[in-house]
Amino acid sequence: MRFDPGSHRSSVAAEGVGDRLQRYRAASWWPTAATLVIAELGLGAALLVPITFSDPNGVDPYLARLSVASVLIALPSLFVKRLEPARPILLALAAVATTYTLLSAGPQILFDLFGSRSGSFDAQVFWASVAQALGTLLIAFAAWRTVAPQWRPSLRMRHLGLGGLAAGVIGSAVLIGLGLALPAGLLGRVALQPVALGRDFPLLGPANALQAFSQEVQFRGLLLGALERTMSPRWANVCQAAVFGLAHLAISYGGPEAPFVPITFLVGLAFGWLVRRTNSLWPAVIIHAVADIALQFGIVQGLYGF
Amino acid sequence: MGSERRRRSLAAASAVSTAIAALLLAAAPARAADAWWTPVALAGTAVTRVSAIGDTIMVRTGKGATLLSTDGGKTFATASADATLPPDNVVTVGSQRWEIGSAGRVLHVANTAVSSGSVVDPGSPDLGPGADLIAAPAALPGVVVAASTGGTVWRRGQDGDWKQALLLLPASLVQGVPRVTSIAAFTQPLSEAIYLSTDGYAVLISTDGGDDWIRAGPGLPDSVYSLSADSGRRAVYAGTSDGLFEHVLQELPAPPAYQDAALVWRWIGIGAVTLVASVVVLLAMIRLLPRRVAA
Numbered sequence: 093m094r095f096d097p098g099s100h101r102s103s104v105a106a107e108g109v110g111d112r113l114q115r116y117r118a119a120s121w122w123p124t125a126a127t128l129v130i131a132e133l134g135l136g137a138a139l140l141v142p143i144t145f146s147d148p149n150g151v152d153p154y155l156a157r158l159s160v161a162s163v164l165i166a167l168p169s170l171f172v173k174r175l176e177p178a179r180p181i182l183l184a185l186a187a188v189a190t191t192y193t194l195l196s197a198g199p200q201i202l203f204d205l206f207g208s209r210s211g212s213f214d215a216q217v218f219w220a221s222v223a224q225a226l227g228t229l230l231i232a233f234a235a236w237r238t239v240a241p242q243w244r245p246s247l248r249m250r251h252l253g254l255g256g257l258a259a260g261v262i263g264s265a266v267l268i269g270l271g272l273a274l275p276a277g278l279l280g281r282v283a284l285q286p287v288a289l290g291r292d293f294p295l296l297g298p299a300n301a302l303q304a305f306s307q308e309v310q311f312r313g314l315l316l317g318a319l320e321r322t323m324s325p326r327w328a329n330v331c332q333a334a335v336f337g338l339a340h341l342a343i344s345y346g347g348p349e350a351p352f353v354p355i356t357f358l359v360g361l362a363f364g365w366l367v368r369r370t371n372s373l374w375p376a377v378i379i380h381a382v383a384d385i386a387l388q389f390g391i392v393q394g395l396y397g398f
Numbered sequence: 399m400g401s402e403r404r405r406r407s408l409a410a411a412s413a414v415s416t417a418i419a420a421l422l423l424a425a426a427p428a429r430a431a432d433a434w435w436t437p438v439a440l441a442g443t444a445v446t447r448v449s450a451i452g453d454t455i456m457v458r459t460g461k462g463a464t465l466l467s468t469d470g471g472k473t474f475a476t477a478s479a480d481a482t483l484p485p486d487n488v489v490t491v492g493s494q495r496w497e498i499g500s501a502g503r504v505l506h507v508a509n510t511a512v513s514s515g516s517v518v519d520p521g522s523p524d525l526g527p528g529a530d531l532i533a534a535p536a537a538l539p540g541v542v543v544a545a546s547t548g549g550t551v552w553r554r555g556q557d558g559d560w561k562q563a564l565l566l567l568p569a570s571l572v573q574g575v576p577r578v579t580s581i582a583a584f585t586q587p588l589s590e591a592i593y594l595s596t597d598g599y600a601v602l603i604s605t606d607g608g609d610d611w612i613r614a615g616p617g618l619p620d621s622v623y624s625l626s627a628d629s630g631r632r633a634v635y636a637g638t639s640d641g642l643f644e645h646v647l648q649e650l651p652a653p654p655a656y657q658d659a660a661l662v663w664r665w666i667g668i669g670a671v672t673l674v675a676s677v678v679v680l681l682a683m684i685r686l687l688p689r690r691v692a693a
Binding site for chain 2: 108109110117118122123126127130131133134135137138141142145146152153157160161164165168172174175177178272273274275276277280281282283284285286287288291390392393394395
């Protein structure tokens with residue numbers, strides 16, 4: 093049974109919450125939907141509740157504790173039979189949290205390990221991005237190998253095709269056009285910095301492309317691929333886009349995060365639609381990479397980093 | 399009866415969760431709104447030129463009037479007829495002088511005490527006839543930033559190498575590229591910052607000799623026409639479409655250092671929240687997921 097609210101509306105009107113819950117529990121979409129909602133609520137609580145008593149700039153390693161929570165939640169699903177349907181969803185969430193933590197802490201870890209031999213900050217970010225991509229692929233492989241065929245996510249990484257390539261190129265051009273059409277002050281894209289561009293692009297350009305690749309594997313590969321095994325394509329896309337939007341709360345934990353969520357939700361919807369339409373992850377990877385590179389080099393940061 | 403109670407419990411739980419989420423989001427810091435510049439005087443008046451030395455501030459308004467303040471901007475009066483604002487195309491830092499010549503080339507006097515003769519700085523760009531925006535921070539000897547008449551911002555590194563440093567982008571598809579209106583830096587070694595004003599993007603600053611820039615306009619209107627850095631008052635003044643503003647150099651507050659029992663409790667709290675959230679999620683999943691799953 094696939095989730096289609098329209099066909100259920102009339103029948104659910106007359107029944108109670110308990111009966112409805114029982115009926116939903118029998119549906120094929122229930123395990124993944126329930127897992128996603130419960131895990132998101134738990135991770136949201138783990139991220140946001142300590143704001144009330146800790147200081148993100150002082151002592152609070154918020155990404156690390158988010159990663160710990162995601163791993164604590166995901167690990168039992170590898171051993172508890174009842175949690176098996178939840179496994180691909182929980183592994184996808186763990187991939188998002190742990191590899192982003194690896195990316196964020198990577199430069200510091202490299203410096204602590206190798207000192208000045210760890211290279212420039214750009215080099216440290218590049219290697220941290222490589223680690224994020226490798227970690228993501230490792231978890232994707234684990235999800236693919238350990239999940240029963242009926243739950244196994246389709247990563248859509250096998251082909252690109254001319255149509256997919258064209259979609260990636262046209263989508264990137266549309267995105268850049270949209271960025272130039274919107275008021276500069278809204279985005280902060282007020283100037284290009286040629287000196288910084290020439291200095292940073294050789295390492296930060298590939299680093300941004302790797303980060304985009306990692307996120308696409310996590311959200312449009314693992315998560316969307318797992319959700320659409322049990323849900324209608326439309327609801328699967330909405331759910332992964334919602335998680336993609338909410339994940340940006342963690343990125344801008346210390347800043348004004350609210351505007352990022354609806355924007356990234358819409359971007360996630362568009363990327364999910366594109367991946368399904370082309371049956372390939374790569375067009376979304378191309379557009380995401382171009383967007384990340386444009387954000388890196390076309391945006392002049394503000395006083396407080398945004 | 400039972401299902402009615404459950405429905406009420408669910409509704410109450412949803413309301414409490416929503417309220418907690420709203421409270422948490424509302425409590426999140428939004429430091430971007432903090433003003434970095436504060437208004438000084440002449441609100442509602444366009445100020446197209448400003449020059450500040452100590453308590454003496456001279457401005458020119460959009461209507462062409464020259465006003466003078468001798469009390470640090472508290473009051474302004476019409477300046478005498480012979481009062482002139484210093485030129486923008488010359489900057490003297492210690493014994494060195496940098497100047498944009500009438501042909502648009504950057505001229506340099508290495509030691510004004512020895513000679514007043516200037517030479518074209520090797521490798522300097524042709525900024526175009528009439529270019530007159532230049533600044534040199536005393537804290538970074540040898541660094542110079544200048545703008546061409548076409549709006550390209552150039553920087554001279556401490557090694558004497560000139561490179562393009564900044565290319566402003568159009569404000570939108572229908573609007574043009576904002577104009578660079580002024581460049582300023584402290585002529586005493588107080589700060590490495592270089593300030594650049596624009597008619598559209600407020601003020602940008604660079605603290606590494608012009609390689610990297612950040613937007614530094616909180617508190618200012620978008621149209622900033624003139625800047626003046628006054629080492630005596632450790633302040634930068636901005637003439638804008640809405641009066642005169644200032645930014646006073648200040649030490650950034652040190653991050654809090656927690657060394658007391660509060661730190662221990664913070665860590666315990668952080669660990670407890672992480673653990674409790676994880677356990678609750680697992681229990682909820684085990685409770686809500688069916689024993690046998692439809693394939």
